[in-house]
Each structure stands twice: as C-alpha cells, then as structure tokens.
Amino acid sequence: MRDDIHMMQKLREAGLSPTPQRVAIGEILLGRPQHMTAEQVHARVSTEIRPVSLATVYNTLKAFVEKGLLREVVVDPGRVYYDSTVANHHHFYNVETGELTDIPADQVNIAGLPVLPRGAEVAGVDVIIRIRPTH
Amino acid sequence: MRDDIHMMQKLREAGLSPTPQRVAIGEILLGRPQHMTAEQVHARVSTEIRPVSLATVYNTLKAFVEKGLLREVVVDPGRVYYDSTVANHHHFYNVETGELTDIPADQVNIAGLPVLPRGAEVAGVDVIIRIRPTH
DNA sequence: GTAGTTGCAAAGTGTTTGCAGGCAG
DNA sequence: CTGCCTGCAAACACTTTGCAACTAC
Numbered sequence: 398m399r400d401d402i403h404m405m406q407k408l409r410e411a412g413l414s415p416t417p418q419r420v421a422i423g424e425i426l427l428g429r430p431q432h433m434t435a436e437q438v439h440a441r442v443s444t445e446i447r448p449v450s451l452a453t454v455y456n457t458l459k460a461f462v463e464k465g466l467l468r469e470v471v472v473d474p475g476r477v478y479y480d481s482t483v484a485n486h487h488h489f490y491n492v493e494t495g496e497l498t499d500i501p502a503d504q505v506n507i508a509g510l511p512v513l514p515r516g517a518e519v520a521g522v523d524v525i526i527r528i529r530p531t532h
Numbered sequence: 533m534r535d536d537i538h539m540m541q542k543l544r545e546a547g548l549s550p551t552p553q554r555v556a557i558g559e560i561l562l563g564r565p566q567h568m569t570a571e572q573v574h575a576r577v578s579t580e581i582r583p584v585s586l587a588t589v590y591n592t593l594k595a596f597v598e599k600g601l602l603r604e605v606v607v608d609p610g611r612v613y614y615d616s617t618v619a620n621h622h623h624f625y626n627v628e629t630g631e632l633t634d635i636p637a638d639q640v641n642i643a644g645l646p647v648l649p650r651g652a653e654v655a656g657v658d659v660i661i662r663i664r665p666t667h
Numbered sequence: 668g669t670a671g672t673t674g675c676a677a678a679g680t681g682t683t684t685g686c687a688g689g690c691a692g
Numbered sequence: 693c694t695g696c697c698t699g700c701a702a703a704c705a706c707t708t709t710g711c712a713a714c715t716a717c
Contacts, residue, residue, distance in 0.1 A: 508641035520662040527655040
C-alpha cells in the first residue's frame, strides 16, 4: 500500500534498510506527533500490523534515534519515551497519568542562556513542565 | 560531634527520627550543594562514616525527598540523581561525563509560560541544558 | 558468500519489596 | 510492649547483549 512505500522511502533516506519490521514500527510511531514507550510500540505494532520481537523494537528505536527520525524524552526514571516530533520543542508531563504533551518551541521563551562551562557546547535544551490535576 | 547534632536537629525538624544511618547519609549529602546517585551515596557513607545497606540508602533518600530535604533530578534513563539544593534552579548535564551542574534560577528566564491544559497546575519546571565537550 | 537483521533467552542495571530481627520510647 | 528502622535477599521493570538462524543482494 501507499503508506508502506512512503515509509520505505523515508527509511532509505535516513540510511536504514526498510525491513518489514522497521516499516511497521515507522507506520505506528512516525508520521504523526506522538509519545510512546518501547512497550507501547511493541504492543501496538504486534497487534495492529505484525508480530515483532521486543529486542527488535529496541534495536529499531535506537536506530531511529541515531538517524534523527525520533527523539528520546527522559522524564521518568526507568522509562524512556520516544517522541516522533524531532523539531525543537518542549513538554508538559502529567506526573499522575504519565501523559506527555508537546509545547511548541515558540511558547517557551528562554531569555538569556547562562554562561556555559569552558570548552562545552550545547547539545540540547529540555524544558519539562511537570503538571498535575488540580484538586 | 557538633555536625551530628545539627544534622539530628535538621532531621527532627523535617519530621524524621534521627537514626545513625540517616544522620550519616545527611552528613554526606545535605549541607552543601551536591548531586549524587544512590550508589554514590552508599559508597561514600559506607567508607567514610559507617556501613549502611543499600536498601536503607534508598529508603532514606526517598524519605528525604518526601520531607523536602532533597530533590530528584531525572536526566538519564535508569538513573536518578539526588540534589541537595532544593531551591528553584536548573541544570547543565554533561552527556559525556554524566556530570550535573547547577544553574541559578535567575540565570534562566522563562518568559511566558504556555497555557496549561485545563484543570492542571504546575508541579515543577525543569530546565536541563545538555552540554558536551567541544571537539 | 557476505553483511546486515531478527528474535529468543540470558544477562544486566538500577530500584523496590518482603520480612525477620533490633532498637527506642 | 509497640511501632518504627535496618538490612538481607529476592523480586522487579526496563533495557541490552550473545548468538544462531535467516534474508537480500
């Protein structure tokens, strides 16, 4: 189908051979803004498209991150979220539900970056606004 | 010694009974700005003051966080840093060395917080500037 | 053939838990 | 006594690794 072909193209452009497993994972995760854990990807790909081993999910997510198709978000100890939006932006993290929401980069204005330690360059800036339901 | 007495007082004020283990952990970790993992606390307390089990270190760190003596910093999947500075501030994280450095709150100016999701309140704002050595 | 990929199971890492024994009030 | 605290060992959750079978070119 057409989606598959687009995904295969996308993977090739990123420098990855488009195996069925990678295409399936790409279909689920890439293409629309989304935050998922490895487990969630594994569950959805396996039930909706084809069985894929958890090891392959981890391998593939790692490869996607390396190739810039995906971003890791660290908000919770012992759990990595994969974010299909790679452009510069930030996050709300609901500490009660674990839900992660995007904040467009232009809605957070960091005025005046502090002086960096000597011999260091910025690798990335993460802003995480932890929220909880009002009681 | 005097330090112990001050630490015992501090723990009591926080609502914790000042057991020898808690005092020892407090001596190592509280009192000066510092970022340590549970393992590091365990190693330093055990060699410098007294043997303490890892389970007790975890219990104690959790208790300290609950009582507001300590803050958790999540920058790396599968590893929690404990930060003895509880006042509002931010962090540099050196992605190559794992070193964590404080940024005073007034050096990062977040202009214009984005609109919160309905029925939510801010639980905390984390700014992590990931840095790496220049090559 | 040869290099890259998959998937199982085993190993690893950091953290939490169950529970028996100890200690303080 | 009674309730909290400690520490051992086992359990856990998530992730990585070793390796043999497989696939594509």
